[in-house]
Amino acid sequence: MDVDPGMQRRLLDLAAVDTELTQLRHRLGALPEEKDVERLARERNAAKDAAVAIGISIDDLDTDIRRLEGEVDAVRRRLERDQQLLAAGSAPAKQLSEIQHEVGSLERRQALLEDEMLGVMEQREALQSDHDRAGAQLDHVESQLVEAEKLVQAAVGDLDERIADRTTARAAVVGDIDSALIEAYDRQRERSGVGAALLRARRCGGCRLELDRGEIARIAAAPPTALIRCSECGTILVRTFESGL
Numbered sequence: 343m344d345v346d347p348g349m350q351r352r353l354l355d356l357a358a359v360d361t362e363l364t365q366l367r368h369r370l371g372a373l374p375e376e377k378d379v380e381r382l383a384r385e386r387n388a389a390k391d392a393a394v395a396i397g398i399s400i401d402d403l404d405t406d407i408r409r410l411e412g413e414v415d416a417v418r419r420r421l422e423r424d425q426q427l428l429a430a431g432s433a434p435a436k437q438l439s440e441i442q443h444e445v446g447s448l449e450r451r452q453a454l455l456e457d458e459m460l461g462v463m464e465q466r467e468a469l470q471s472d473h474d475r476a477g478a479q480l481d482h483v484e485s486q487l488v489e490a491e492k493l494v495q496a497a498v499g500d501l502d503e504r505i506a507d508r509t510t511a512r513a514a515v516v517g518d519i520d521s522a523l524i525e526a527y528d529r530q531r532e533r534s535g536v537g538a539a540l541l542r543a544r545r546c547g548g549c550r551l552e553l554d555r556g557e558i559a560r561i562a563a564a565p566p567t568a569l570i571r572c573s574e575c576g577t578i579l580v581r582t583f584e585s586g587l
């Protein structure tokens with residue numbers, strides 16, 4: 343394929359804009375801000391789980407408290423009844439003595455239940471402050487997550503804008519180049535990742551290999567309009583004064 347040297351050099355502009363586009367797309371796919379969002383989302387889930395687990399423990403304690411309240415009530419009612427019977431003094435002596443005995447054990451039972459209740463209430467209080475702390479931690483992580491998501495949106499917006507700008511620039515360069523040459527360039531780019539590159543100091547700008555003397559002689563002998571390719575990677579080699587020919 344014969345190509346005007348000016349148009350060959352235009353391929354370098356195309357390769358430059360394609361490199362920019364590749365880098366921008368790569369950055370879009372590997373945003374550090376995205377990693378922050380993932381980490382914070384994990385932290386948020388852990389904080390939520392912790393708060394939920396404490397909440398469940400508090401519910402369990404509330405169930406214990408209600409049970410203890412019921413038992414204390416029952417003991418209290420029984421005591422009142424016994425005390426009324428004792429005050430009336432109308433029961434037979436043997437029964438009164440049994441009631442007296444029961445009052446003693448009910449009072450001990452009541453004291454035990456009240457102690458137990460106190461312990462459970464203290465536990466509940468401690469868990470409540472754990473729960474408050476976990477809630478505050480959850481709020482904190484959630485607001486960090488919202489901020490991190492905003493940063494991702496901003497970064498994506500910025501990159502999208504630059505990709506759109508470079509895509510427009512690419513179209514302008516493509517407009518200057520023969521479609522057959524663009525096809526050759528695109529095919530090579532699919533194969534090796536680089537469509538065209540500068541031959542600089544006898545080195546292929548695509549695969550970075552230094553061309554041997556015979557190859558350099560062949561290229562130097564070719565007319566300026568000849569389309570040269572790297573014998574190693576196939577990249578279209580554009581010759582300039584930097585080529586070392």
Ligand SMILES: [Zn+2]
Pocket residue numbers: 546547548549550551572573574575576577
């Ligand atoms: Zn090469």
